[in-house]
Amino acid sequence: AQKITQTQPGMFVQEKEAVTLDCTYDTSDQSYGLFWYKQPSSGEMIFLIYQGSYDEQNATEGRYSLNFQKARKSANLVISASQLGDSAMYFCAMRVFSGGYQKVTFGIGTKLQVIP
């Protein structure tokens, strides 16, 4: 079974500072992908970043980077230079490829609040 764990229900960060949102995962599959979504108070799901299990370098997308540590089964999201608009729920998710099926499971999320 696949499992995503986000242990930080809520986080605060000062504007312009960097923040790390934690995510650990558990799977016995060798081929999988990890990603992060942002959900502002308006409710839509916004894709941020993706990392494949065989990617050797950490993924980066603008101010977002994914700190992938395969041996520790962690995929933390780092947001640099936080902005007020970064205040939102953040979800870590995992996609596993098994027998032609692609199952995608999400964690419970972390609520980030950026303080001016």
Add this chain to the structure above:
Amino acid sequence: NAGVTQTPKFRVLKTGQSMTLLCAQDMNHEYMYWYRQDPGMGLRLIHYSVGEGTTAKGEVPDGYNVSRLKKQNFLLGLESAAPSQTSVYFCASSSGQRDTGELFFGEGSRLTVL
């Protein structure tokens, strides 16, 4: 550029009534998913589909049925609604390519069961 469209956006049901949520995508994606989102519980996978005519159970399938008769549509049915099914439902689709991760989400459907 529609992407993923969910209908209806809002619905109020009485216990025991039935309804169907429709998800339509115009990106020719093979994979489609139904999730429910409840406070403090993240998104939980209800059912998913790996192609036309093929579906599979997710984490919380009880009380729901799905069908994928056409590649672009994925229907979620509640045969006898219960208050515990009050939630926000999200549909998502994906091309399934291994080098990209993006799931494209609909705007969500808020269902209240009285």
